[in-house]
Amino acid sequence: MNYLDCWDVSANDFPTGCDKLEQIKFLLRYAILAPSNHNTQPWLFEVRGGEVAIIADRTRTLPVSDPDDRELFISCGAALFFLETAARAFGFDVSIRRFPQQHDPDLVAVVEIGKRSTKRSGRPELFEAITSRRTNRSKFSDNQLSPASESAIEAATSANGVRATWINSRNDRVTLAHLIGLADRAQFEDRAFRKELSSWVNPDRASEPDGLPAKSIGFDSPWNYVAPLLIRTFDLGPGKSRIDEALIQSSAAIMVLSTGFDKPIDWVRTGDALAAALLTAESQGVNASYLNQVCEVEDTRFRLAKIGTVQGYPQLVLRLGYGIPVAPTPRRPLDSVIRIRADAA
Numbered sequence: 209m210n211y212l213d214c215w216d217v218s219a220n221d222f223p224t225g226c227d228k229l230e231q232i233k234f235l236l237r238y239a240i241l242a243p244s245n246h247n248t249q250p251w252l253f254e255v256r257g258g259e260v261a262i263i264a265d266r267t268r269t270l271p272v273s274d275p276d277d278r279e280l281f282i283s284c285g286a287a288l289f290f291l292e293t294a295a296r297a298f299g300f301d302v303s304i305r306r307f308p309q310q311h312d313p314d315l316v317a318v319v320e321i322g323k324r325s326t327k328r329s330g331r332p333e334l335f336e337a338i339t340s341r342r343t344n345r346s347k348f349s350d351n352q353l354s355p356a357s358e359s360a361i362e363a364a365t366s367a368n369g370v371r372a373t374w375i376n377s378r379n380d381r382v383t384l385a386h387l388i389g390l391a392d393r394a395q396f397e398d399r400a401f402r403k404e405l406s407s408w409v410n411p412d413r414a415s416e417p418d419g420l421p422a423k424s425i426g427f428d429s430p431w432n433y434v435a436p437l438l439i440r441t442f443d444l445g446p447g448k449s450r451i452d453e454a455l456i457q458s459s460a461a462i463m464v465l466s467t468g469f470d471k472p473i474d475w476v477r478t479g480d481a482l483a484a485a486l487l488t489a490e491s492q493g494v495n496a497s498y499l500n501q502v503c504e505v506e507d508t509r510f511r512l513a514k515i516g517t518v519q520g521y522p523q524l525v526l527r528l529g530y531g532i533p534v535a536p537t538p539r540r541p542l543d544s545v546i547r548i549r550a551d552a553a
């Protein structure tokens with residue numbers, strides 16, 4: 209089975225004459241293209257009539273690198289934004305209730321897919337960007353972001369209590385590079401981290417429905433075949449920290465997303481903001497990738513909060529710029545992430 213087929217979804221195939229259930233299933237083909245930590249895709253979509261419940265799938269956690277499920281909820285927040293963007297692009301009214309049931313911490317959101325009109329709403333350019341967006345880990349060129357791109361990305365990101373801070377000064381970049389190096393080394397020194405990461409790395413790009421294709425994280429052929437073994441066995445931290453330092457210096461822009469509080473609702477909002485940032489960047493021809501190890505190690509996360517004008521709890525570090533085209537990553541088939549409630553219309 210080729211788990212890359214999911215990227216071939218086209219707006220022209222929207223099932224106009226079909227019932228609401230088929231239309232919602234079509235919208236979910238866009239939601240599953242959201243990014244997630246280690247490509248775990250930790251979400252379930254329960255269709256309940258005209259509503260979609262987004263449920264955190266706690267069977268797909270990363271206990272070592274994400275012990276509080278913080279990045280898991282960020283990923284679910286990104287899927288929520290992708291679903292909302294697709295629904296609005298096809299003219300549906302959308303209303304969202306985040307964490308609607310106090311007794312159910314896994315119920316991230318209920319998205320009501322309301323009446324459909326022929327008028328598209330939302331931001332069509334963000335919808336168009338869903339199928340071409342990728343995490344781009346290549347070295348970026350020297351070209352700077354245009355002020356228009358920079359402010360569009362910042363505006364898209366800073367909403368609902370999420371703050372975007374650019375790391376511009378040389379000093380701040382040097383400090384950030386140092387912290388990222390520390391985080392890389394701390395993670396790879398830990399056998400449990402290496403075991404967890406290696407279990408999510410796949411030699412081949414399309415043969416598994418989830419996880420990180422080795423090539424996408426820098427293991428070119430023939431090393432891709434032994435990547436899981438190499439990661440599990442050796443401490444690759446020193447080498448990785450050198451690569452990441454170079455990536456920081458070569459990035460046109462670096463942005464930190466932070467929040468005033470550090471609860472699941474803040475993480476889901478961060479996912480919303482992340483998705484808006486990534487789709488806006490893509491619509492402007494700007495590539496993005498992450499340097500999030502610094503937020504995954506407690507000590508470096510704490511120190512990151514003191515760099516430049518970063519405030520509150522750092523949630524994500526993104527680098528932005530112009531890289532070389534990269535291939536898409538696989539997704540789980542839609543059927544394995546959807547549940548249809550019997551009363552679905």
Ligand SMILES: Cc1cc2nc3c(=O)[nH]c(=O)nc-3n(C[C@H](O)[C@H](O)[C@H](O)COP(=O)(O)O)c2cc1C
Nearest residue numbers: 243244245246247279282342343498499500501537
């Ligand atoms: C919360 C979160 C944290 C992430 N952290 C990292 C990271 O530290 N390094 C990295 O290379 N990619 C990171 N990623 C990117 C994922 O690995 C990527 O989204 C996933 O492999 C799917 O690939 P795609 O984004 O190209 O669709 C992160 C993604 C999310 C949502």
